[in-house]
Amino acid sequence: xxxxxxxxxxxxxxxxxxxxxxxxxxxxxxxxxxxxxxxxxxxxxxxxxxxxxxxxxxxxxxxxxxxxxxxxxxxxxxxxxxxxxxxxxxxxxxxxxxxxxxxxxxxxxxxxxxxxxxxxxxxxxxxxxxxxxxxxxxxxxxxxxxxxxxxxxxxxxxxxxxxxxxxxxxxxxxxxxxxxxxxxxxxxxxxxxxxxxxxxxxxxxxxxxxxxxxxxxxxxxxxxxxxxxxxxxxxxxxxxxxxxxxxxxxxxxxxxxxxxxxxxxxxxxxxxxxxxxxxxxxxxxxxxxxxxxxxxxxxxxxxxxxxxxxxxxxxxxxxxxxxxxxxxxxxxxxxxxxxxxxxxxxxxxxxxxxxxxxxxxxxxxxxxxxxxxxxxxxxxxxxxxxxxxxxxxxxxxxxxxxxxxxxxxxxxxxxxxxxxxxxxxxxxxxxxxxxxxxxxxxxxxxxxxxxxxxxxxxxxxxxxxxxxxxxxxxxxxxxxxxxxxxxxxxxxxxxxxxxxxxxxxxxxxxxxxxxxxxxxxxxxxxxxxxxxxxxxxxxxxxxxxxxxxxxx
Ligand code: FES
Numbered sequence: 001x002x003x004x005x006x007x008x009x010x011x012x013x014x015x016x017x018x019x020x021x022x023x024x025x026x027x028x029x030x031x032x033x034x035x036x037x038x039x040x041x042x043x044x045x046x047x048x049x050x051x052x053x054x055x056x057x058x059x060x061x062x063x064x065x066x067x068x069x070x071x072x073x074x075x076x077x078x079x080x081x082x083x084x085x086x087x088x089x090x091x092x093x094x095x096x097x098x099x100x101x102x103x104x105x106x107x108x109x110x111x112x113x114x115x116x117x118x119x120x121x122x123x124x125x126x127x128x129x130x131x132x133x134x135x136x137x138x139x140x141x142x143x144x145x146x147x148x149x150x151x152x153x154x155x156x157x158x159x160x161x162x163x164x165x166x167x168x169x170x171x172x173x174x175x176x177x178x179x180x181x182x183x184x185x186x187x188x189x190x191x192x193x194x195x196x197x198x199x200x201x202x203x204x205x206x207x208x209x210x211x212x213x214x215x216x217x218x219x220x221x222x223x224x225x226x227x228x229x230x231x232x233x234x235x236x237x238x239x240x241x242x243x244x245x246x247x248x249x250x251x252x253x254x255x256x257x258x259x260x261x262x263x264x265x266x267x268x269x270x271x272x273x274x275x276x277x278x279x280x281x282x283x284x285x286x287x288x289x290x291x292x293x294x295x296x297x298x299x300x301x302x303x304x305x306x307x308x309x310x311x312x313x314x315x316x317x318x319x320x321x322x323x324x325x326x327x328x329x330x331x332x333x334x335x336x337x338x339x340x341x342x343x344x345x346x347x348x349x350x351x352x353x354x355x356x357x358x359x360x361x362x363x364x365x366x367x368x369x370x371x372x373x374x375x376x377x378x379x380x381x382x383x384x385x386x387x388x389x390x391x392x393x394x395x396x397x398x399x400x401x402x403x404x405x406x407x408x409x410x411x412x413x414x415x416x417x418x419x420x421x422x423x424x425x426x427x428x429x430x431x432x433x434x435x436x437x438x439x440x441x442x443x444x445x446x447x448x449x450x451x452x453x454x455x456x457x458x459x460x461x462x463x464x465x466x467x468x469x470x471x472x473x474x475x476x477x478x479x480x481x482x483x484x485x486x487x488x489x490x491x492x493x494x495x496x497x498x499x500x501x502x503x504x505x506x507x508x509x510x511x512x513x514x515x516x517x518x519x520x521x522x523x524x525x526x527x528x529x530x531x532x533x534x535x536x537x538x539x540x541x542x543x544x545x546x547x548x549x550x551x552x
Contacts, residue, residue: 005287005310008066009153014059016146018047023143023174029117029181033188036117036181064094072235074286075246075267078274082148083285089145094228096138099131102221110220111213114206117185118192122202125186126193132186136179143175156283156290242266254299254337269295269327269338279344286328291318292346293327300336301325319423321360364421365429365467365513366490367406368497369397369440371414372460380456389451390414393459396447400439405432409484417494419472419485426467430516433465434549437507441546463546464496466510466538492538495531499540503527507543514541519550 025039046052067090079087104120107113124132150167154160193199209217246264253261253272263272270293273280284290288310297304301323307315311329324341371393378386394416398408401418405428410417418436421429441461448458468489475484496508503525514521521541528537543549 004066007062011059011062011066012146012149014055015063016150018056018059019142019146020174021046023139023178026178026185027174027181029121029183029185029188030177033117033121033185033192036185040117067091068231068235072238072242075243075264075271076275078277080282080285082152086145086148086152086285089141089148091232093138093142093145095225096134096141098221098224098228100135100138102217102224106220107209107213107217110216111209112207113209113213116206118189118202119206119208121182121185121189122193122199124182125189136182139178140175143171147171152285153289156292251332252335253332254335256339265333266331269293269325269330269332269336271328273327273340280327280340281342281344281346282328283346288314288326288329291315291320291326292342293340294318294320294324294342295327295330295338295340296321297323297325298337298339300332300334303334304330304332304336360473361469361471361487362422363426363429363467363469364419364472364485364489365426365433365465365516366470366485366493367401367416367418367420367433367436367463367465368494369416369418369437369461369463370497370500371444372462372501373457374414374459377456385454389455392447392451393444396443397440397461400443401436404436404439406436407483409482415497417484417490419483421467422472422483426516427518430465430467430513431519433467433513434509434517434519437463437465437546438549441506461506462497462500463507464493464498464500464509465507465513466493466496467512467516468492468510488534491534492531495529496538496540499529499542503542503544505542505544506546507549508540509543511539511541521550524548 021043025036025043028035028039047056067087071087071091077084103123104115108115124135155164243264246266249265250262251265251267253263253269255261255273255278259276259278261272261276261278263275267275268286270280270282270286281292282290283292286293288308291314294315304325307325308329311326314326315324325338327338327340381389393414394411397416398411401408401416404420405424406418406420407422408416408418418433419429420432420436421427424432440463444459444461448455452458466489470485470487470489472483472485474482475486492510496510499508500506509521511521511526513519521543524541524543527540527542529540530537
């Protein structure tokens with residue numbers, strides 16, 4: 001599947017490059033017909049060379065065949081408007097473009113007929129202007145098809161929002177200049193055609209096809225149109241036949257709020273949603289690129305076919321939990337209950353946001369730290385000094401936390417909250433939190449020594465650590481969105497930090513931390529703490545000096 005995706009993308013790249021250079025060549029008509037012809041010489045030197053010919057026609061074949069294959073593959077034709085437009089344009093372009101291709105490239109290849117701009121523009125502008133009008137519409141449609149593809153391919157890339165205005169300008173200006181170039185060249189050709197004998201001489205020099213050759217070209221064009229029609233009808237017939245077969249065995253997909261959709265076996269979960277008109281996020285249009293369609297499988301996980309390589313990669317990229325699958329890639333063979341994880345209106349920028357950013361419950365270690373007696377110390381200082389000391393303190397503890405693998409979360413007053421084990425789990429998180437505590441105390445000790453002259457007495461820390469379940473996610477508003485955790489574990493960790501005052505200790509950790517970190521703290525005093533608004537007590541160990549912690 002990854003190979004198919006790459007093939008498709010590679011083919012699209014080649015076609016986009018061809019179209020872009022073709023437009024640039026047309027735009028040279030704004031300079032003069034001669035400039036267009038010079039540009040064409042370079043254009044043909046590139047695209048009529050053997051390797052480029054192979055690349056171009058392979059791209060056309062791959063793009064066309066895969067489009068038909070995807071039409072067969074998708075179980076429902078219900079889709080967002082942009083996707084429908086992309087499909088419709090893609091399917092309409094081959095029959096619309098064939099006359100131009102046969103009249104230029106195929107005529108050159110079969111009968112040696114040259115297709116300089118003077119001949120092509122003469123034909124489209126003067127001889128058969130309705131063909132010229134149709135060709136104008138076709139190039140606009142082809143460009144639109146390409147732009148929709150590029151936009152929906154790139155729009156969840158982080159840089160895209162910044163680049164979009166520039167890309168939009170190029171998307172608008174390039175075809176505009178190309179069409180203006182064509183119009184200017186049309187006028188120039190019309191003026192030249194006034195000269196007696198110019199048209200005949202130009203057509204002779206270009207070896208324009210004679211009537212017999214023209215009839216042969218018409219037959220070639222018709223042959224292509226027939227083949228295309230047969231392929232299209234064949235795909236639609238195959239879809240119909242498959243549908244009859246698949247409807248005989250349907251599966252039930254249950255959504256939150258107990259809505260049940262009966263869909264034929266072979267539908268993806270996303271197709272089942274679309275089939276039933278259930279809004280379901282799908283930023284990339286179901287191509288397995290964006291992860292926004294992902295669902296938590298509540299029932300029936302074991303019966304699902306295993307994820308493909310493509311799906312596995314995308315899920316790994318968002319650190320998805322084991323019960324999460326991509327709705328657009330998963331075809332249930334038995335009944336399944338799912339819960340879409342992202343809102344249908346999810347912004348493209350949220351594609352690849354990890355589950356953590358979206359919010360999830362998980363076990364992790366939470367650390368709270370506070371400077372002892374800092375309020376009193378601050379009372380005798382100038383505001384400038386207070387801010388200076390606090391910023392140096394935050395630098396010391398922040399560095400200790402991030403170096404140990406944690407995430408600094410809140411700096412409030414002289415307090416700090418940090419999270420450990422978001423990605424690595426509670427065992428590693430607990431060990432990291434203890435390592436961070438050690439480094440924080442050392443860092444603050446070094447800072448106290450450095451500022452000894454200003455501080456009067458050394459800075460002292462009180463640290464509380466607890467490990468347990470919490471809801472982790474990006475929370476906040478406006479510019480102040482940050483990763484944080486809420487829940488009982490956070491509440492308890494804050495309480496343990498306060499308890500350091502009661503025990504006149506540097507560190508109070510819950511037994512859960514010692515257990516997860518696999519650390520023997522039995523030589524430190526044990527206590528049971530009550531926590532306000534919480535039933536039961538928390539078993540803790542009181543460590544008078546962090547330096548005394550075993551390094552285990
Ligand atoms: S819709 Fe983009 S990965 Fe499923």
